Amino acid sequence: MGAFLFAQGGSQHDLECTFSLGTNWLFPAVENTGTNLVRFDQNSTFRNGDSLHTKEQSLCELASKDLQIRLGSNSIVGIKQKEIALTKGTALIYKRGEGNLNIKSKQSNLSTKGQYTAIVDCTSNGGFKFIPLEGKGLIVPDKGESKEIFRGRLTMVIGSPSQLGNAYDIDLLLLLKSSRLINSFPTALPSMKRISLSIYAQQLRLKGKFNALIGDAPTDDNLQMWAFGEEETK
Numbered sequence: 637m638g639a640f641l642f643a644q645g646g647s648q649h650d651l652e653c654t655f656s657l658g659t660n661w662l663f664p665a666v667e668n669t670g671t672n673l674v675r676f677d678q679n680s681t682f683r684n685g686d687s688l689h690t691k692e693q694s695l696c697e698l699a700s701k702d703l704q705i706r707l708g709s710n711s712i713v714g715i716k717q718k719e720i721a722l723t724k725g726t727a728l729i730y731k732r733g734e735g736n737l738n739i740k741s742k743q744s745n746l747s748t749k750g751q752y753t754a755i756v757d758c759t760s761n762g763g764f765k766f767i768p769l770e771g772k773g774l775i776v777p778d779k780g781e782s783k784e785i786f787r788g789r790l791t792m793v794i795g796s797p798s799q800l801g802n803a804y805d806i807d808l809l810l811l812l813k814s815s816r817l818i819n820s821f822p823t824a825l826p827s828m829k830r831i832s833l834s835i836y837a838q839q840l841r842l843k844g845k846f847n848a849l850i851g852d853a854p855t856d857d858n859l860q861m862w863a864f865g866e867e868e869t870k
Contacts, residue, residue: 649684649700650700651682651698651700652680652699653676653696653698654697654699655678655695655821655823656677656697657696657820658692658693658709659675659694660688660694660696660707661673661675661676662675662676662688663687663688663689665685676696682698685714685715687713688714688715689712690707690708694710695707695820695821697821698715701732702731702733703729705728705730706728707726708816709816711724711727712724713725718736718737719739720737720739720740721740722740722741722756725757725758726755727755728753728756728815728817728818729752730752730825731748731750731754734750735749736748737749739764739766741763741764743763743796743798744796745793745798746766747775748776749773749774750785751771751773752769752770752773752785753768753769753770753825753830753831754766754768754769754771755769759792762796763792763793763798763801764793765790765793766793767788767806768788770830771785773785777799777800779795779797779798780799783803787837787838788807788838789803789804790806791803808835808838809835812835
């Protein structure tokens, strides 16, 4: 069974909390009565339309048959059928199958097709970064051409209607070592072998190592870069 569990008698769109660290709160979608705050712990059920808030230094993992979502600290996510609305923070998404999945932030929207593992990170301009770790498929903005999912290729999703902004190659090995969404959970991702192959293929393709990861985007035209380490000598 592992990470793919269901609440007995629940909807096919329900997800179960397979790991919870720190303080996490669920805002259930209750018809005609608004929302009621509920502590969200391991084995709790996340139903279609609910919203989840993680607090400082908290982590949470949700899973169903075709979808696994890991939330970082200080994140807010709402999930409906075939749609993930991440309005704050960072999430890792492992998507199985070839169907469509829509990803939204406060301002921007992206349709995804195919199977992949990706990190989604909200930026302060209302958009988000889409960072595939492995997989095959397409990312489709509201406006402009679609692009193939490519491992290690960070793409900015900006504006409303959304469009694809600049793209950057990032060091997957550095990301693997530094990301709590990968390292701070008790079980490995089901796609970990494919992520390892992505890292191996990237190291073969590129000479040397990257020395930077992209930071925040306060505006659509202003990108901040965070640098790590010194340039390698040959």
